[in-house]
Amino acid sequence: MRLTQLSMLLGATLLGAQALAHDFTAGDMHIIHPWSRALPPVAPTGAAYLVLENKGEQTDRLISATSPIARRVELHEHIHQDGLMKMQQIDSVEIAPGAEVEFKPGGHHFMLFDLQQPLTDGSSYPMTLNFEHAGKVDVEVKVTGEAAAAPSSADHNHDAHAHH
Numbered sequence: 001m002r003l004t005q006l007s008m009l010l011g012a013t014l015l016g017a018q019a020l021a022h023d024f025t026a027g028d029m030h031i032i033h034p035w036s037r038a039l040p041p042v043a044p045t046g047a048a049y050l051v052l053e054n055k056g057e058q059t060d061r062l063i064s065a066t067s068p069i070a071r072r073v074e075l076h077e078h079i080h081q082d083g084l085m086k087m088q089q090i091d092s093v094e095i096a097p098g099a100e101v102e103f104k105p106g107g108h109h110f111m112l113f114d115l116q117q118p119l120t121d122g123s124s125y126p127m128t129l130n131f132e133h134a135g136k137v138d139v140e141v142k143v144t145g146e147a148a149a150a151p152s153s154a155d156h157n158h159d160a161h162a163h164h
């Protein structure tokens, strides 16, 4: 009885993971699981993440991105400078042949400015990626609230100060 319940639970979890992972292919470029963290409706900016995999034999370059839900989308990276974590805009992201470049919190990300619709958990929105070789690729970005529960180090420091 217990085993049956467990396997049903596992099955559901696997199905859930598969539904969550979605991917897109354009030429040699494989784009895996574009996602955004859910934000309060008033948030003016958001971020998007994904994984780029170059299955071809020439270097490609992500040049820009656009989305109908944001007035402007920029490519950003995080850098450590004078002991601080800062983000800055970058012109392009190079994807070498066979390489996998992961956009993730604290690393490369798409910055969406002037959001035209809220990033609510369970919703999705279109984004167009512009590659030097693979060209324009439309992807669907899924918004998830999962990761929002993890406090950032900044929040943690703030709490620590408040209590001492």
Ligand SMILES: [Cu+2]
Pocket (backbone or CB within 6 Å): 076, 077, 087, 088, 109, 110, 111
């Ligand atoms: Cu940014």
